[in-house]
Amino acid sequence: MPNDPAPGRLGTEARSVKFPDGSRGVILVRAGIPQEEAEALAARVWAERAETGVPNG
Numbered sequence: 001m002p003n004d005p006a007p008g009r010l011g012t013e014a015r016s017v018k019f020p021d022g023s024r025g026v027i028l029v030r031a032g033i034p035q036e037e038a039e040a041l042a043a044r045v046w047a048e049r050a051e052t053g054v055p056n057g
Helices: 033-050
Strands: 012-018 024-030
Touching: 012 033, 024 033
Parallel strands: none
Antiparallel strands: 012 024
């Protein structure tokens, strides 16, 4: 995946992120947010999935 964010629909961008277990993935975020914030959002979603017992991956 290129380092530049991919434009999405309605003000979103697809961002490549690293999850807390070291795996990589792509999430949609609001256009223009810093990469660090995208990484933090990915970690938050990962933690919430773990709390609810939804398998990651």
